[in-house]
Amino acid sequence: MANAGNDWIDRAQQVSRLVNHTGCVKIITPIESFQMRIQKYLSQHSVHSRRQIEQMIIENRILINGKIAEIGQKVTIGDKITYDQNKHTVVRMKDQDDQVLIMNKPLGIICTRRDPENRRNVFDFLPSNDETKWIAVGRLDINTSGLILFTSNGDLANQLMHPRHGLVRTYHVRVFGQPTEQDMQRLLSGIHIDGKQQRFLSCQLLNQKSHQANSQNQWYEISVGTGQYRLVRRMWQACDCRVSRLVRVSYGPIMLPRSLKEGQVSILNGEALQRLKQAIHDPDR
Numbered sequence: 001m002a003n004a005g006n007d008w009i010d011r012a013q014q015v016s017r018l019v020n021h022t023g024c025v026k027i028i029t030p031i032e033s034f035q036m037r038i039q040k041y042l043s044q045h046s047v048h049s050r051r052q053i054e055q056m057i058i059e060n061r062i063l064i065n066g067k068i069a070e071i072g073q074k075v076t077i078g079d080k081i082t083y084d085q086n087k088h089t090v091v092r093m094k095d096q097d098d099q100v101l102i103m104n105k106p107l108g109i110i111c112t113r114r115d116p117e118n119r120r121n122v123f124d125f126l127p128s129n130d131e132t133k134w135i136a137v138g139r140l141d142i143n144t145s146g147l148i149l150f151t152s153n154g155d156l157a158n159q160l161m162h163p164r165h166g167l168v169r170t171y172h173v174r175v176f177g178q179p180t181e182q183d184m185q186r187l188l189s190g191i192h193i194d195g196k197q198q199r200f201l202s203c204q205l206l207n208q209k210s211h212q213a214n215s216q217n218q219w220y221e222i223s224v225g226t227g228q229y230r231l232v233r234r235m236w237q238a239c240d241c242r243v244s245r246l247v248r249v250s251y252g253p254i255m256l257p258r259s260l261k262e263g264q265v266s267i268l269n270g271e272a273l274q275r276l277k278q279a280i281h282d283p284d285r
Helices: 002-012 038-045 050-058 154-161 181-189 231-237 270-281
Strands: 016-019 025-028 062-064 080-083 086-089 100-105 135-137 145-151 169-176 191-193 196-198 202-205 217-224 242-251 265-267
Touching: 038 050, 038 062, 038 080, 038 154, 050 062, 135 154, 145 154, 154 270, 169 231, 181 202, 191 231, 217 231, 231 242
Parallel strands: 145 242
Antiparallel strands: 016 025, 062 080, 080 086, 100 145, 100 265, 135 145, 169 217, 169 242, 191 196, 202 217
16 A cells, blocks of 8 residues: 555656646646647647648748748747747647637727837736737727627637638617618628628617607617628718717627626636537527
């Protein structure tokens, strides 16, 4: 029995034990034994897809420890990756657990980390540590508030943003102007924006009972299937109307909780995360 106890002590010195939020102990082997292909690793730790990373490797834009990377080359803990003036040290190695945060973005906050004016950005509101790099799922401009998603997995971020998956974004928009019936039909049938036909998937007046025919400001709920920059504003502008407020209230099956105040962040639970992943393959869910 004594020898068995010593064997267990020796074994304990060779593994790391992590306690997750459920209180379960998760045994992982020493980190030095992990390796991962460069395409997979960077797709999880950057905003680039695997296909984009492969093209970057072909163009000799990625270095590993100062040497030009090759497609399929594996990286491990401590390797230094350089790409397009970005420097990254491999600090962990695992098939990454997908984490998704939701945030109620306030007005006046930008969605990019780099800003010459040093304005506050959405990443200032997120939990931070040395291991997790949060990636924004699309962007909201400085004058748009509401729901924005973040994930620690670059592959998942690209899937959530790609138009082919058709995840519906829903907004509440306050419009200054008086759109005609013809304008409403144009918004639903299609308007040329940057040479492409864009349309609202739905558009309906909110608080119709309190609607005043001569009012210059009305709230609408609209939905779109793409995250093209300033699309909602430009479509209303094409109808001689101006957007004075824009709030995103849902992204795919994920809705902005009323309890989540501006500037607050919450993590998606397992059930909601599963619904989000299912929606990638079945946007109608």
